[in-house]
Amino acid sequence: MASAGKGQRRVLILVENLPSPFDRRVWQEATTLHANGYQVSIICPTGKGYEARYEEIDGIHIHRYRLPLEAEGAKGYLIEYSMALFHTFRLAWKVHFARGFDVIHACNPPDLLFLIGGFFKLLMGKKFLFDHHDINPELYEAKFGRRDFFYKLMVLFERWSFKTADVSIATNESYKKIAIERGGMDPDKCYVVRSGPKLDRLKVLPPVPALKRGRNYLVGYVGVMGAQEGIDLLLQSAQYLIQTLGRTDVQFGLVGGGTSLEQMKQMAADMGIADYVTFTGRVPDQQLLEMLNTADVCVNPDVANDMNDKSTMNKIMEYMALGKPIVQFDLVEGKVSAQEASLYAQKNDPIDMARKIVELLDDPARRERMGAYGRNRVINELEWEYEAPKLLAAYERLYSANAPLPGAVPPLRKESK
Template identity: 80%
Template sequence: MAGIKSYRILILVENLPSPFDRRVWQEATTLHDNGYAVSIICPTGKGYEKEYEVIDGIHIYRYRLPFEAEGAKGYLIEYSVALFHTFRLAWKVQFSQGFDVIHACNPPDLLFLIGGFFKLFMRKKFLFDHHDINPELYEAKFGRRDFFYKLLVLFEHWTFKTADVSIATNESYKKIAMERGGMDPAKVFVVRSGPKLDRMRILPPSEELKHGRRYLVGYVGVMGAQEGIDLLLQSAHYLIKELGRTDVHFGLVGGGTSLEEMKQLAINLGIGDFVTFTGRIPDEELLAMLNTADICVNPDVANEMNDKSTMNKIMEYMALGKPIVQFDLTEGRVSAQDASLYAKENDPVDMALKIVQLLDDAELRQRMGEFGRNRVRNELEWRYEVPKLLAAYDAVFAK
């Protein structure tokens, strides 16, 4: 659009540092490549300790969080600290690079307080990028719909009411924006989190990652309560101890609040020697693990949040041509289609049986892997989402 280079974007993200957060970084670089000036405010993290730096023309301002929250009180402290620093740094950006739009990525659903302030007093625009459905996330973590659940629904509603435009990661999230958030459908844009094939490169396997075994089952993601790592380890236990499949190793990539607990669970189940926990690792090591894997898994627990959410790991597996086993969830099927086998909800035994089915059928693995790779290349890669992101910004600035 004419004069686009004069527009300046400030992206707010609280749960991951940039450029580690792949969706945020893809959005930021896409906007920058299309003439927008982009700044980001985010927390520090392992490998991203600098409080200010410029990467690929994007100004990144970071703040330090006291700890990684777990429990209601922990989240209250974390989000309070994050809001304080985000508001402080927003003023810093305003007096340095400046901004015309606040692009807020949840969680938490409290960034509307900052967006609303600058919208009301500084005439800025506010775009909400809906990454997580926080009421359902709360229910998944704590197993209840109490006062705090209702409070999160209220925060979500106020966020949508404050937003000039919102971005949804899939059709399920768009429905929430319209029904629970009361947004005009014309102001809700679906921008999926498609992988970039220049990052998700197919490389030769690293056989040492199999630890002398014939097969490797790969996982990449967060080690948290709703990610179902405990269910995956129970599947591994059944596969190894009950079915006698000692020819399989499991490579689990990622960090999170449950990492140490899951390591101990693997030991308690007697399968510690069959599981590698890498923690958070650089892209090169992540790609080595996934390229070596014969199949990849997504054990996300079947609940309201995961059923409606699109998981980046699914499309990353597909981008590398890997067949998948996951529990049967709505958006998981939308993404993977025939690239995946679907186990019964939260059933570790059925997941183990599906894993064995794939391991014992090389032709099926190849067919499913090719389907997934082609689906990403022809439909789901990030380049197909770029016009949708730019259309959302056209709507933000439309008179």
């Protein structure tokens, strides 16, 4: 392995919930840092198609470890996070001796990576950046429906993460508010870096008619098949649309994997709509793009709760980048992102969602207008190129006592093609 050049800035990114480069936000951050002169190493789990324990991709060093299971329930999460911490700490030493690092950039979940960041900060003088991807107390409440001892423990871990951090990154203004008010983070050290899409990946392609399974319309979804993603509500919408409204001309295409995938397939079968719903599981980008480019309308059925109300969903940005009109429940950050590119169903009301879908399917001119609005908003405001300078500003703050505050950003050097 090549050593860093003299004076080169060196970053170690820690991520537990997805492998790199599959995790798009992490990979965009890593490639942006690399393009601007940083040496970047990543520690992450293995995953389907990403089984190699070490590889170098586009100049970025990726170290992976294998987790024994995908957690469900408190015991499962305890095992998963304990193993992840052990392997991350082990591999951090490996990176330290091989190439070194000045900064640990920790992406949650879980909110336990401050233990590793704090260790290297306290004993070796490293900087610690906390990249706040998920609000885990709200995520716990969404999964388990209670605010008990473990919820309070999540709040404590979150606060310790911010207290350990030299700088933090929030994905939107709602997360920044939590960082400051609940996490005690200095506002001057908290930077908002949204998960803007990259248009060189999200390409507009010709539709694939076969994906409609002989029907006139396709409703598309991409995301995790988990408890808080509202796939059960989407299936209820599909059932109402097909069986009550008699719209047998609509196919639903659901792209993504997760712990609830098989359960959702069984639910569709029990509802008598399995023929109208395509579950692809996790698929390569090409198949994802084919499904979304073929869709007439895209949906986000995320359950209306504290977690989803405050979170910016990558799927919304991806739908907009591809020029697709959207139907979603009425959520604060969903509205901030999509604005006029979406219709907003009443919270957690699958019947209203079905009616909004039909409303768009029956109005092609409105679909085109909304899709164009969303794509233009991504091109002119939300694409990653507008967020990358904010990431670089956060790093300048880490490396320089006189660095610009969160409102100011340094110039961005374009990545080489």
